[in-house]
Amino acid sequence: MCVGANARDKCRVQSIDDYQCSGSLEADFPQLCSLMKIREVPVVTSRIQTSTSPSADRRALEASQSQVWCESAMTTWCPKPRLQVELDFEDRQSVKEVKISGWKVDSLMVQVLSKILPSLSHLQSLHMWQVGLNDRTFASLKNTLFLCSNLRTVILEGNPLPEENFHLLMGEDSMLTHLSLRNNRIGEEGARLIGSALSTTRSANRNLVSLNLAFNSIGDAGAIHIAHGLRLNRTLLCLSLANNHIGDAGAAPLAEILAPFALTHEEVVERRRLLMSRSACPSQATAADSKCECPLSVPSSSSLEPNVGKGAKGSSKKKDAPKKDEKPVGGHTGGGPGKREEPKPAKKASDTKVPRGRAGRSGRKDKQPLVQESEDKNSAVQKSPEPTETVSPLLDPGVQHTGGRVIVPGNTALTALNLAGNKLTERSLPLFLSSVGSQGKGGLLHLRLQRNCFPPDCDTFLKIQEMMSLRDPLNRSPSGQVDDVQGQAA
Template sequence: MGKKGERGARDKAAALEEEARNAARKAEQGEEEYQCGGILEQDFAELCARAGFQEIPRVVTRPHGGHPAAALPEESDPPVEPSLLAQIQSKYSYFRPALQVELEHEDPKSAREVFIRGWKVEEKMLSVLAKCLPALSHLQGLHFWKAGLTDLTFASLLALLPTCTNLRGCSPPPPPPPPPPCRTLAVEGNPLPERSFYKLISEDSTLAHLCLRNNEIDDEAAGLMGQALAALRSSHKGLVSINLSCNHITDVGATHLANALRLNRSLLSLSLASNRIGDEGALKLAEVLGPFALTHTEVVERRRLLLEKESQERGRLPQRQPDVKSERPSSHVSNTAIDKLQPAKVTKALNKKKEKELAKKEEKEKALMSMVQAATVAQAKKEEAKQGKKAVPPAEQKPVRGKGTKSGPKDKRVQVQEVEVTEPTETVNPLLEPAEHRDGKVFLPGNQVLLYLNLLRNQITEVGLKAFLAVVEHQISRVPPPGGKGPTGLLRLSLGKNNYPADSKTFARIQELMALRDPLPKAGARPLEEEQAASGT
């Protein structure tokens, strides 16, 4: 072990020396830093050559939605019989490292998806990708299949993602603005010992679709991901689908993910196919999709949020202004303290003077009010005579602001309500959803945002099927149908290839109910369960 460690240290030191020599050579020759032009084939080849790669992987165009085997060009028969070495090279050229690219259209600058399949990506190669990928303005997805990622290279991949503008959700400047990108990341067949996949669901991440199939994700890794999804204030709000198929998740991991769905209201699709989930995990998942009771911690948090909401609403309400008649002059208020210190005779004289002054002021105010009312009535009559129409009732008149007009408390209240309606609505905390109190507990209606749940090829029996049947029946009776207002609930539920009898009436009933809710039914096609099982998805 000591010799291997020394050998690795020597190799690393030699690599650092070679990079230093290359940097010095570039500085001596005055070579400028390469500016990527957005054509991946040219940029990737040039950056690999400058990084000192002896063998540069090819950049191959992949047909849109095509099979990986169709990505490589067909080999034409040579006119002359090749040598044995040439035959071997042409035979195994398919297995050479290649960077597969799917284009949006024929323009070479429209790289849409980038695929790395079946060859190890090291730190040096990721540094090259970090330079050429941000220049792709149409990039929507990155796919790493059995790329030999480690915890170290995975950290470099995390640093690479924010630099890709379209994966970050940024669009080119108008006109006209393009549609929002898919922001997809697929990391398959790359198990990580430190279980770092939960870092993809951080607050700074803006991925929408995350595929983590065949990564040996266990219950501990699923627990870390569940914590990231359940964190209400720091969870990734843009993540709408997660694929955790073909992993090692059992009932414990399914329970962690079910607890995350209690408060997560952004996830639309969750795939847990080909795992080791039994009835216990199925019951937990079914529980959060229907009405569930809050825990003591959640009840305390709900009360705190309700008090905070009430205080905010009180702060938004306009303050009541006192009436003019009940408002006391500032001089009278300021002299009350002095009156107590003065002799009785002096205070009586002052009070008489103040009463006379107040009476004169009231008379003047009444005279002014009568004059103003008379002027307004006369003006209204003139306008009616000119227009030849009846006066509009005061309730239907629109308030017109002039230089000397002031809005009263009612006008202010109406203005505040209008502003509140026009403001964009914020995401409602799930703990503030309408609750039901029974048996001394607080029940929420459950997660009605999740649209698709895939539990194909697990270990669920008839017990788990009955729990899901109850949930489906409840959602159909309470949740509005597709196209209606509000959450819709499950539209697809995949439970095929589990441990229940082939003639299970419960499974048949679930299939019958879900077929009515499927937004994209296929006429004359096989059921969804059989189709997915046959395709291996």
């Protein structure tokens, strides 16, 4: 049965390529499955979001970010294949969230999703739990996700891939902000690819703020790769590495990047390259110089020298320049303070009989917009390279040179780190105590180290707990009841 205003036209469609999606998943999904000759079509069930108040949105955001702590997946098992949809409004075209769990998404179903998901303009979240993806279907799905303009959250759990190409969801062109890859058997190679996606000396992910890698097989070697990716990443806020067989060897580099650390040779070389790139145009070196661009600089004394002896033009530009630049031009006849130079445009304008005072003022009105316009253009041009400079810790103003090494401030962007359920011993704890303690303002607000290989009454662990309790702004339960519940869920 055809649904929608163009029901007859849709009935005549012979292939999925010719089908025009209406934006209503409930109407388009059965039609597309029929065109792909899928025998068992999953049932679409939808519900409307109950509240859109600011407090509800805030609670939803906190729940999304706290996923790195609560490791129990919010998945429901259905006896029959079912597509769960959450609507933003009563309008059937306002699909906000799609959940697929417990049934296989084969190549035919991926083609259906590739057709329908980009047409959902309100889609923000996609949950896929144990859907049997392989490398081929994952690659096709990844391309589809990048076509969803408002998609920001992807939960892809229980889908191990032989090639471990999950890092493709974290490329520089990815707009995802929340990504969960729990229980995907990610090992050392997958962790290496993910670490490189977080950052290298030449690139860094700038959108992902929450990454859940719990219940994988990252191990010590994989944790080292993740820590290396966190060295120059200043976007990620929440990271979960719970239950990943990580021991002291893997925990040490994770603790070290939280405090100031020395750059590697490769990072030092890249820092020099960036500094040389900035020195090619000194106006990019400081915030004060950022007001002007080298080729178009007006206030520079060197740019004023060709105007010496040109009468009104030279004097008007000189008045707009800083006072420091006026002194070298003092050799010019009548040069000196700006007030003495004002009458000069009147003297040169011999064809007019306007009094000197008016001529001086009119000269300023004529010239000032030109100079102001050039400064506005310069500042507009200068704004473009600023994001690339600010996101690179290699150019951090707090860089220090000590003992022949280049020391950069540690990663204080990361606010939540979950290492619960691993193999850490008491030897790792002093590193975290020292690193987090050195961060001062900012830095980690949540550090979970429960269920590792040290007694819960360990003195260093208790000190870490006390320190994190003081740093945690969301610690609403002094008795620790909330932490106990989350710890059990983890």
